[in-house]
Amino acid sequence: MPLTVAEVFRENADHPAERSSPLMQALLLGAASDWDAGGITHAALQPFAGDPPGSALPLRFAAALHRLVLTGRAPELAEHYPTVGGAADPEGAWPAARRVLERETEDVQQLTGQPCQTNEVGRTVPLLVGLAEVARRTGEPLRLLEIGASAGLNLLFDRFRFGEVWGPPDSPCRLPDPGIPLDLDGVRVVERAGCDPAPLDPRDDEARLRLSSSVWGDQVARFRRLQGALQMAGSHRVPVERAGAAEWLTRRLDDQPSAQGVPVVWHSIVRTYVDPDEWRQVEALTARPDVWRLSYEPAPEPGARGVPLRLFGSGTDPAGDVLAHGTGHGPPLSR
Ligand SMILES: C[S@@+](CC[C@H](N)C(=O)[O-])C[C@H]1O[C@@H](n2cnc3c(N)ncnc32)[C@H](O)[C@@H]1O
Known part of the structure; x- marks a missing residue:
């Protein structure tokens, strides 16, 4: 029933x-x-x-x-x-x-009747933990490829201020300190790109209103950080290509990169929206030894502890190394 x-x-x-x-x-x-x-x-x-x-x-x-x-x-x-x-x-x-x-x-x-469309910049708090770990393990610059990027706001993560620990002190987008000791000196992103089958242009008033409406009306901190990121996206936008994850990754992972770096495929709260066959393709495409994948997706088991941040890549556990746990909107994080 x-x-x-x-x-x-x-x-x-x-x-x-x-x-x-x-x-x-x-x-x-x-x-x-x-x-x-x-x-x-x-x-x-x-x-x-x-x-x-x-x-x-x-x-x-x-x-x-x-x-x-x-x-x-x-x-x-x-x-x-x-x-x-x-x-x-x-x-x-x-x-x-x-x-x-x-x-x-x-x-x-x-x-x-309109589909729910969000772009939660708080999820860059776990992303930062993951990127720091990939930089530490590889010692290489990073090519950040985001699937399900929505308006592409999370690709601007290094313009956000994380507590008192990282990012431009005058950033209009202020996020909590990840609360986990991090070595951020090695994080150098040489390329960034995103895809989404229904991308939003953050310079468009209608798109901004849609994203703002999706934040809950008593979550003022989330609302403010979204407004800060939207303000920045007016001048520092990373275009998001209209494409599904598997088709886009098939092309992007074989591209001649504009700069030398390790590909890191990142996704947050996307998996549930993707057809299982397409998701299996995503997993197969990112299983290449030269590719790293950061996954911030709810665990399927009922009663699981928070949302795990998993790292997949050379030498990790087949189910991913769990680097931290957070909430559906990112912070607070715990190990
Ligand atoms: C809940 S939003 C999360 C957006 C962003 N990752 C974030 O953390 O704020 C889920 C996104 O997945 C996108 N999506 C749905 N189907 C997809 C597919 N087949 N490939 C890639 N992205 C998809 C949706 O359009 C939407 O923008």
Whole structure:
């Protein structure tokens, strides 16, 4: 039996990440009760009642509401959104959201129909740990190739400031200290490139709004670091090629590189979106002895500890060397 919309929302509200966001809890649980009571959520969400489990319906719905808040169309709800300065109690968010839904039913439906598109720069915190390790093991400059790069923001990682340990002190994108001792002197990136079947151009207002809406409305630190990275991407963009991972890697790994360096293929929270056959191709392509792969993907086992950062390459364990654990959005990290 497929889950009802209410069950999907309640299940999502119980994920560890969502449990850390009182606003998401209030919205998802409020919407679930409204659905069970036959309320306004039926008018907005009925077309998505049969969506497959991995389609992130609750996150698409939350992004639709946040977008109305960010564009000034939901002032009563904005009072509950710290990303726009709101300080009202999260408990009052659902009644406000319901009023917005009653007024903006068609637009919420249309916006919820858009796929979830995020680019979380916090994931460069584990990336930095991984790159430092590849640089330490190889002693070589690095060619960074990102699959599932979205707007390409994470390819700008060396323009971000990590705590007080690394990066330009005046960077508008400020991230936490990785909290793990790192030798960063050897990290030298000589080439960077990315692919995504649905790339976003961070200079485009619509793309910026889409990425900003996908951050949860009470996660101000995430929202600010995204705005900082978007600001920088206006002048330092790394273009992301419109292509799937396997097709792109087939070409890129055999390219004549513009500079000599060790290829490092990096991906964060991408695997679940890629067809299993294509993923097997990615694994085969990156198993070449000259290629390193950094994987930041949730472990499939239920109850696994955080998101592991795994390094695959010459001399690593066949399942990858686990260098650290983090959260779905990157920090905090632990060994
Ligand atoms: C959750 S986002 C993560 C984006 C980015 N890696 C990050 O950490 O912020 C997943 C990305 O995977 C991309 N994607 C989906 N199918 C893909 C494929 N076959 N090959 C490469 N990327 C894919 C999506 O378009 C989306 O941008």
